[in-house]
Amino acid sequence: MKMESIDTAMVLNRILTSGIVMSIEKNDKELPGLERLLSKHTSRSEVVLLNSRTAAVHAALAGLGKGHGENALCPELDEELRAFVTWLGITPDEAGEEETPGFDLVTVTPEHASERIAEAGRSTAAAVVLDLTPLGFGPAGAVVTDLRRVRDRAERLKIFGAFDLRTMWTQRESEPDLVPGVQFNYRLSPLVAGCVRMALMQALSADKASRTSGTGVNS
Amino acid sequence: MITDFPEAPLPLLDGTETTAELAEFGGDPVIPKGLRRTVFPVITKEDTFHMLRSQRSSPEKVVEEFAERYRSYVGAHSALPVASGTASLHMALVGAGVMPGDEVIVPAFTFIATAQAVVAAKAVPVFVDIDPHTYCMAPERAEAAITERTKAIMPVHVHGLPADVPALRGVCERNGTVLVEDASHAHSAGIGDSMCGSLGTAAGQSLMADKNFPLGGEGGIAFFSSDEAHQRAVSCLARNGIDYRMSWIVASFGTSQLQRLGYYDAIRARNAAELSRALDETGLFTPPYVPEGYTHSYNMYRIGLRPEAVGLEDLPVWKVKEAVHELLVAEGVPAREWQNTPIPCHLPFTHRHGFGNGYPFTLNPEAARDHTPQDFPVVRAMLESTLVLCRELRSPVEHERLQRYAAAFRKIAKRPDAIRTLVNERNYPRPPHQEAARLG
Ligand SMILES: Cc1ncc(COP(=O)(O)O)c(C=O)c1O
Numbered sequence: 245m246k247m248e249s250i251d252t253a254m255v256l257n258r259i260l261t262s263g264i265v266m267s268i269e270k271n272d273k274e275l276p277g278l279e280r281l282l283s284k285h286t287s288r289s290e291v292v293l294l295n296s297r298t299a300a301v302h303a304a305l306a307g308l309g310k311g312h313g314e315n316a317l318c319p320e321l322d323e324e325l326r327a328f329v330t331w332l333g334i335t336p337d338e339a340g341e342e343e344t345p346g347f348d349l350v351t352v353t354p355e356h357a358s359e360r361i362a363e364a365g366r367s368t369a370a371a372v373v374l375d376l377t378p379l380g381f382g383p384a385g386a387v388v389t390d391l392r393r394v395r396d397r398a399e400r401l402k403i404f405g406a407f408d409l410r411t412m413w414t415q416r417e418s419e420p421d422l423v424p425g426v427q428f429n430y431r432l433s434p435l436v437a438g439c440v441r442m443a444l445m446q447a448l449s450a451d452k453a454s455r456t457s458g459t460g461v462n463s
Numbered sequence: 464m465i466t467d468f469p470e471a472p473l474p475l476l477d478g479t480e481t482t483a484e485l486a487e488f489g490g491d492p493v494i495p496k497g498l499r500r501t502v503f504p505v506i507t508k509e510d511t512f513h514m515l516r517s518q519r520s521s522p523e524k525v526v527e528e529f530a531e532r533y534r535s536y537v538g539a540h541s542a543l544p545v546a547s548g549t550a551s552l553h554m555a556l557v558g559a560g561v562m563p564g565d566e567v568i569v570p571a572f573t574f575i576a577t578a579q580a581v582v583a584a585k586a587v588p589v590f591v592d593i594d595p596h597t598y599c600m601a602p603e604r605a606e607a608a609i610t611e612r613t614k615a616i617m618p619v620h621v622h623g624l625p626a627d628v629p630a631l632r633g634v635c636e637r638n639g640t641v642l643v644e645d646a647s648h649a650h651s652a653g654i655g656d657s658m659c660g661s662l663g664t665a666a667g668q669s670l671m672a673d674k675n676f677p678l679g680g681e682g683g684i685a686f687f688s689s690d691e692a693h694q695r696a697v698s699c700l701a702r703n704g705i706d707y708r709m710s711w712i713v714a715s716f717g718t719s720q721l722q723r724l725g726y727y728d729a730i731r732a733r734n735a736a737e738l739s740r741a742l743d744e745t746g747l748f749t750p751p752y753v754p755e756g757y758t759h760s761y762n763m764y765r766i767g768l769r770p771e772a773v774g775l776e777d778l779p780v781w782k783v784k785e786a787v788h789e790l791l792v793a794e795g796v797p798a799r800e801w802q803n804t805p806i807p808c809h810l811p812f813t814h815r816h817g818f819g820n821g822y823p824f825t826l827n828p829e830a831a832r833d834h835t836p837q838d839f840p841v842v843r844a845m846l847e848s849t850l851v852l853c854r855e856l857r858s859p860v861e862h863e864r865l866q867r868y869a870a871a872f873r874k875i876a877k878r879p880d881a882i883r884t885l886v887n888e889r890n891y892p893r894p895p896h897q898e899a900a901r902l903g
Contacts, residue, residue, distance in 0.1 A: 256511070261511075429548065
């Protein structure tokens with residue numbers, strides 16, 4: 245299902261008028277809100293939000309400790325992602341039948357949002373990359389994982405990423421050993437995050453309603 | 464419902480503000496608590512209405528419309544809208560022809576993203592010191608750092624003051640290198656009739672929320688002076704599958720905000736000029752330096768200290784700065800440090816892992832150097848003797864607020880005794896560059 249324009253408009257208006265729209269703003273509630281939603285519905289304790297699917301693949305690889313000159317066991321990648329991983333200097337090895345890739349890749353479409361999120365929840369990979377771009381609010385992605393280490397490394401790939409409400413004031417790096425070399429501005433806009441969250445919430449609740457009433461909605 | 468509307472107007476000055484006891488010692492603060500919030504950007508019905516309209520358009524068109532309008536405003540040949548300033552700098556460098564292993568000269572005083580964009584382009588940043596007056600890259604330091612492998616010089620128009628582009632162009636011409644601007648602080652700034660973003664072979668500019676021209680949270684734009692440069696950047700993205708696209712939501716907000724940019728700029732320029740006049744009269748404080756013919760956009764407003772003007776020359780200047788900082792904050796003027804150490808002293812440039820296993824630094828080991836703050840004496844001296852106003856002066860603040868900022872500086876400049884007391888009592892432990900590196 246696709247989010248109604250009026251709902252998008254409501255979300256955007258609400259966020260625009262909430263004060264300063266900034267991803268590194270300590271009072272921002274949109275990014276943590278989306279993180280919580282993804283965490284709950286994928287049953288993963290850690291979520292890293294990113295501003296595109298390539299950023300999310302990069303964050304997953306960095307989270308797993310993979311860097312230039314190394315090989316990584318990857319899920320099936322399309323041509324673009326294969327080119328991107330190669331650009332990072334990492335050789336993508338496709339996982340065989342018996343192997344589990346380092347990360348899984350799940351594309352979240354408006355038509356099947358809730359099934360795809362559930363699918364991510366079932367993955368056995370150490371990290372799952374969610375491509376949230378098809379939801380229609382611009383490039384967006386996430387990495388979900390249960391491994392704190394993966395999250396900590398992935399967050400640090402984003403400039404300013406590792407700081408939260410508590411640590412923003414001093415910006416003291418708690419884990420200097422995890423600070424990567426190259427860093428990108430892979431931060432997601434709170435406006436985009438707010439819309440993604442609303443779209444997912446609607447899809448998940450419609451799906452729940454259809455399951456209780458026994459009728460399919462996402463057809 | 465949260466409102467941007469102030470709870471009450473700031474009272475007009477009654478003349479007693481500058482003679483009252485300092486807030487640090489129990490007096491009334493010049494800017495009363497509860498009246499310290501500044502709002503920026505201002506959200507108007509045009510923003511929300513334009514956002515509604517954008518929903519009815521294709522995302523590509525919304526982004527394209529924004530990029531074209533802003534390109535035309537800047538006067539650049541072509542533009543590439545992207546997801547962030549860092550991405551825009553990466554694309555500007557690629558467009559300018561920077562190749563893996565090349566050296567790119569950058570100032571040691573900037574935001575870390577300037578240097579990280581060089582690494583993203585798989586090149587090696589070579590850091591040089593700044594000019595003591597403009598705080599921008601010193602052209603003679605840049606020229607001295609040129610080697611066979613230097614491909615580009617990337618000055619930053621720090622805080623919104625254009626770097627010495629005429630001199631830097633000369634350096635480029637003499638040495639066969641190209642000029643790439645980091646115009647992230649310099650929206651609407653320029654030299655003569657030319658605007659930052661249109662001064663080099665290519666430019667990158669951040670449009671994130673802390674900038675003078677903020678889009679919806681995060682964004683950036685690269686500018687190019689030729690179709691070839693533009694094409695190099697576009698094909699790099701396509702060839703390598705990199706998704707740097709700007710969201711339509713972000714772009715839509717940019718298009719509606721662009722109409723108000725001129726207003727914001729005018730108020731900011733007027734406010735900065737008035738504050739500068741006031742600081743000039745204090746003796747202790749010095750305003751930002753602006754060369755003739757240059758337009759400063761004051762994304763940040765850096766204030767210098769002259770302890771010798773008020774009999775405090777025996778104290779280390781960084782301790783005077785710490786004391787003044789405390790006094791200002793107590794008066795309700797949220798002055799800050801922005802950067803506390805040269806960029807090459809940040810972790811990513813001390814360990815230089817790059818993309819992993821040291822790449823791309825391994826391509827050019829001679830250019831990858833270890834540095835200490837002592838290697839950049841001008842940056843260090845500036846960090847020890849200056850403070851910055853950011854959002855508080857970036858916003859189109861009301862005139863009575865500006866007058867109160869000025870009053871707070873006057874009030875403090877009259878009290879060298881209080882500064883001395885604080886320095887003696889507080890025992891400030893160490894100068895800024897000895898603290899762990901902070902991003903901003
Ligand atoms: C001088 C400078 N260059 C580059 C950037 C990077 O821009 P962004 O944060 O949009 O990636 C910033 C600011 O954030 C900056 O201040």
